[in-house]
Amino acid sequence: SVQRIEKRLGQRLFERTRQGYLASDAMLAIPTHAERIESELEAARAAAFSPAQAISGRVRLTTVDAVLRGLVLPLVPSLAQRHPQLQLELRATNELMSLTKRDADIALRAIIPTSKPPDHLIGRNLGEIRFVICAPKSWSAAKRRSAIDSHDWIAPDEALPEHPSVRWRRKNFPKVLPRYLVDGVVSVADAVTAGVGVGILPLFMLDTEPRLTAISQPLDNCNSQLWLLAHPESRHLRRIAAVYQHFADGIALP
Known part of the structure; x- marks a missing residue:
């Protein structure tokens, strides 16, 4: 007892x-x-x-919804083929899960360029996430060429008020108010794909979302850095090291 x-x-x-x-x-x-x-x-x-x-056991990876859909999921089949006895737990959340408290084993976090990851974690900077304004590919060329501020906008203003896309739009198009508010970046992509309006999305999402098209060049001063993070005390566990290295090698940002 x-x-x-x-x-x-x-x-x-x-x-x-x-x-x-x-x-x-x-x-x-x-x-x-x-x-x-x-x-x-x-x-x-x-x-x-x-x-x-064989490497076996469970590895918990946390990230945000857009990174999960656009960068993580495309690499999961090859990871499963390489390590068939490995179990991967994927958590998509906008909340920062603690690696120190072992809420997750590995984190893929988008961090604004002026910030840096916590000092107690080890990690690798996988590169810059750039953003573009996107429209449905189903729109006519003339509609896609019309003034950007004439379209209905979709944005996560209330769910993610400090997101680079929200801050950029407020600075560069202060008179534009989103007609549709959503709870995350993937929801922006889904709404744009459905023909609802335009939205700012990570450039990498265009690689996995064939029904989207960019109607702008990559936006100036609208970016973040993608970091792959782990706790130093568990980083060398074989199962965690295998997953960490797989995504470190496989993720390539456009």
Whole structure:
């Protein structure tokens, strides 16, 4: 029981309150030590066995919806073919999941050029994400050539108020108010594809969205840097290292 374990350790693992049990500082430290032990065991196992031994286990990768659709998913089949026993958990969210708290093993994050990733993480800058104004390819050439501010706009203003596309439009087209507000960049792409209007999208999405077309050159001062990040204590686990390297090698930004 918990009480016997606490007695053997000589300290409390849980504080008993009216609301229930709360983990003590000692208890909160246990997962970190356990993961460090796992890392060391995995490193020893990797050294003892042939590199050809199958990689297995679960790897959790978090990113935003546009990066998942446009850059991650196209590389998943080749990853599965290379490591058939590997399980990949993909999470698309605009919230920053913590690698330190082990909410995820690997993160692909778009970071504005004036910022940098947290110092406690290790990572690789995969390049610049550029943005263009997009319209449905089904529109006539004349309609696509008409004044950009004459179209209905789709944007994630309320969901992502600091997104580079939102900030750029507000600065360069201050009188344009989006007619359609959506909850993310993929929703912008879906709405544009459906013929609803125009929107600003990452240039890389045009490679996987054949029904979209750019009606502008890459926009000046509208970009972000794509970083591939992992925690230093788990980065060398074989399963995490394999997934990390696969996306580091496979992602090429236009």
